Amino acid sequence: MILDRDGFGFWSWVAKRAFKATFTRPDQTLARERFKSTLIEREVAIYMHFPFCKGICHFCPYVKTLWNPKLVVKYIEALKAEIRAYGKLLKDLDFKIVDIHVGGGTPSLLDGQQFREIMDALVESFDLEREVLAIEANPNDLVDESRVYGLLKAGVEEVSLGVQSFDALMLRKLGRRHTVEDSLESIELLRDAGLDYLNIDLMYMIPGQTLDNWLMDLEIAAEQDVDEITCYPTLITPQCPGYKALKKGDIEQQPDKTTFKKMIKATYEILEPVGYESVEIYGFSRREGWKYATVNYEMEGPLLAFGCGAMGFTGGYEYVNTCSVREYVRALAKGRLPIAGAREVSIEERAARYTACRLFVCKELDLKEFKNKFEEEFSHLIGRTGLSKALWLLRLRGIVKKEGERLKLMDKGLLTAHMQCWSFVLNVPCRIAEEYSRTPWPLAVTIP
Numbered sequence: 001m002i003l004d005r006d007g008f009g010f011w012s013w014v015a016k017r018a019f020k021a022t023f024t025r026p027d028q029t030l031a032r033e034r035f036k037s038t039l040i041e042r043e044v045a046i047y048m049h050f051p052f053c054k055g056i057c058h059f060c061p062y063v064k065t066l067w068n069p070k071l072v073v074k075y076i077e078a079l080k081a082e083i084r085a086y087g088k089l090l091k092d093l094d095f096k097i098v099d100i101h102v103g104g105g106t107p108s109l110l111d112g113q114q115f116r117e118i119m120d121a122l123v124e125s126f127d128l129e130r131e132v133l134a135i136e137a138n139p140n141d142l143v144d145e146s147r148v149y150g151l152l153k154a155g156v157e158e159v160s161l162g163v164q165s166f167d168a169l170m171l172r173k174l175g176r177r178h179t180v181e182d183s184l185e186s187i188e189l190l191r192d193a194g195l196d197y198l199n200i201d202l203m204y205m206i207p208g209q210t211l212d213n214w215l216m217d218l219e220i221a222a223e224q225d226v227d228e229i230t231c232y233p234t235l236i237t238p239q240c241p242g243y244k245a246l247k248k249g250d251i252e253q254q255p256d257k258t259t260f261k262k263m264i265k266a267t268y269e270i271l272e273p274v275g276y277e278s279v280e281i282y283g284f285s286r287r288e289g290w291k292y293a294t295v296n297y298e299m300e301g302p303l304l305a306f307g308c309g310a311m312g313f314t315g316g317y318e319y320v321n322t323c324s325v326r327e328y329v330r331a332l333a334k335g336r337l338p339i340a341g342a343r344e345v346s347i348e349e350r351a352a353r354y355t356a357c358r359l360f361v362c363k364e365l366d367l368k369e370f371k372n373k374f375e376e377e378f379s380h381l382i383g384r385t386g387l388s389k390a391l392w393l394l395r396l397r398g399i400v401k402k403e404g405e406r407l408k409l410m411d412k413g414l415l416t417a418h419m420q421c422w423s424f425v426l427n428v429p430c431r432i433a434e435e436y437s438r439t440p441w442p443l444a445v446t447i448p
Contacts, residue, residue, distance in 0.1 A: 001257045002246060003205055004236040005431070005448070008423040011416075015423035015448070018386055022446045023320060023341030023432075031319070031339055032089055038316030039090065039304075043098045045297040046122070048079065049307030051105040051325060058175035058242035059234050061430045063309025063323045063437060064105050075308070075325060076114055078332040080121040082306045085337065087125020095302075097126045101134045101294050108137035112150025119155045134158035134197075134292065140178035142186040148193045158197040159190060160230070160292045166220040167213055170206050173252070174234075175241070184224075191225050199228040199283075199292040204263045206234050207242075208252030214263050218270040228285040228292055229276060231267050233260070233422055237430045239437055264418055280361050281409075281417050298429070299357040301350070308338070311432065318345050320432055324440035340441055347374065352385045356424075359400065360417045363409040 006012050026034075052075070053060075054067045100122065119131060133156045142148050142161070163183040165171050171178065183200075190198055202221055204214045221229050234254065236243055245251045255263070268278060276284035279291045297303040298313065305312030308328040311320045319342040322328050331338040351374055358365040370378050382388050391407075394400040399413030409417055427448040435445045 001205075001254055001260060002236055003233055003254060003422065003426070004243075005426050007236070007426070008419045011419040011423040012427065014390075014420075015427040018390075019424070019428055019448065020446070021318075021343055022444055023318075023343050024444045025441060026319075026339055026342040028336060031337055031342060034317045034342070034344075035086075035089060035314060036093065038314040039093060039095065039302055041302050041315060042095055044095045044302045044304060045099040046097055046101070046126075047294060047297065047303055047305045047310060047312070048100070048102045048118070049104060049305070049310040049321075050075075050102060050107040050110065051308050052109060053104070053106045054109065055175065055177045056241055058173070059236060059240045061235055061237040061240055061433060062103075062105065063433055065325050067109065071325060071329075072109075074329045076110075076117065078329040078338075079307055080118060081332040082338065083118070083121045083125050085332075085335075086304060086306070095127070097122070097128045099134070099293070099297070100128075100132065101297075103136045103294065106138050106141070107135045108141035108151075111147065112152075112154040115151060115154040115156060131155050132157045134160070136160045136162065137186075138162050138176075138178055139182040139186040142190060143182055145189060145193070148186075148189050152193055152195060157195065158199075158292060159195060160199040160201060161186060161190070161226075163187075163200045163221070164203045165206070165213075166217050170203075170209060170213060170217075173206050173208055174203065187224050187226060197228075197287065197290055197292070198226045199230055200224065200226050202229060202231045203234050204231060204267075205254050205260060207246060207254050209255060211255070211259055211262050211266070215266055215270070218267060222271060222274045222276070227287040227290065228279075228283060229271060230280075230283045230292065232282060233418075235422065235426055235430065237426065237434060239430075239434045261415055264415060268414070278363070281363065281414060281421060282361075295361060296357055299361075300354045309433065309436070311429065313345070315350060316345055316347075318343055320436055322440045323433065323436045327440040340436055341445055348381065348385045350374075351381045352387045355382060355387060355391075356420075359407055359409055360420050363417075365407040367405045367407065 051064050052067045052072055053064050135156055137159050164174055164176055166180050168180055202217055271284040275286045279285045283291055285291050301313035301315040303313050308325045309323040319339045321338045322340040328338045367378050374381055399410055399416055401408055401410055431448045
């Protein structure tokens with residue numbers, strides 16, 4: 001089994017037909033107007049992308065580039081310029097920033113002073129609910145005590161640590177730079193330093209991985225002093241270095257479909273009994289009311305996205321920044337927004353995205369919240385979308401049930417939800433990153 005765009009059979013077919021969109025390069029004046037007119041909600045999140053890495057992992061699908069110290073300095077200045085540009089553009093709107101996430105790439109390559117400069121630009125430009133950063137991190141970047149304390153002093157209070165595996169062989173298969181010892185040491189150091197919230201990422205379906213390998217990873221993870229454990233399958237995309245080798249059979253293949261199902265089942269069987277509640281189909285938290293959340297904002301909005309390759313969604317307007325670091329820096333130096341592509345999003349599509357995210361990722365949709373958000377009955381609004389027929393079928397099969405004013409994903413539907421989720425990820429956001437990495441300023445891109 002290869003988890004690529006076609007790897008989930010029927011659900012891959014559905015993903016390719018259920019979502020089609022064309023992004024076009026926008027006029028700068030129009031883009032600014034659409035931001036102001038479509039950002040209408042009171043609570044807004046921010047995502048910032050830091051694309052630099054000191055090594056490229058074999059199966060990374062994200063926008064990334066090799067570490068270049070001089071270019072990093074220019075990039076940070078451009079990032080601050082973009083933040084200030086949007087702050088000035090949106091200054092008359094009444095909203096508050098409620099979450100700030102930094103992904104990559106490898107954000108943990110930045111030091112406390114650099115994060116403080118970025119935070120100062122955010123404080124200067126927006127109304128922040130809290131001066132708090134959530135960052136993705138590599139374990140080997142956080143084994144130095146002074147560095148960790150510097151990050152916390154700069155406002156980092158949430159960390160998603162890319163452990164990926166507690167097996168040295170699996171880490172080598174992934175092309176990771178860190179060791180198992182780095183992971184254990186960084187977890188302990190972050191806790192000793194007083195970090196508020198800690199998530200660790202694990203990966204399964206690694207080429208050559210066995211079910212026993214995965215069970216061991218889960219059992220070791222469950223012993224750690226962490227708040228959340230997030231489990232992702234290894235997705236195979238054309239922009240990752242290991243794609244051709246896997247397709248040609250030059251490296252070990254991914255586990256088969258039967259093992260995929262067993263790995264998903266094992267995740268729940270091992271983590272839930274020891275106190276990790278399944279708050280998403282792939283996320284298990286033991287801190288009530290908290291999860292390291294980025295997917296909800298990307299799907300539902302509103303999300304302001306800054307940085308090379310960042311994708312944002314105001315609620316009515318979706319956009320992607322150029323995936324070229326040099327062009328990103330050059331655009332900001334000339335006072336231009338670095339948007340390479342954008343499109344209008346209808347209320348029907350937004351409602352469908354909201355429903356899919358709440359029901360198939362978070363496992364529950366509150367119908368009253370839906371009505372309050374969209375000011376229309378669920379059955380009427382979703383009835384105008386292609387999602388309505390799929391929901392009817394899922395309810396008929398007992399995969400989704402209505403309990404009072406809520407729609408809930410039943411346990412028997414977890415495998416279906418996983419296949420739907422990862423088919424969408426491969427055929428939409430991964431495809432966007434792939435297409436926009438081909439050339440800095442395409443005229444138009446149609447997904448999938």
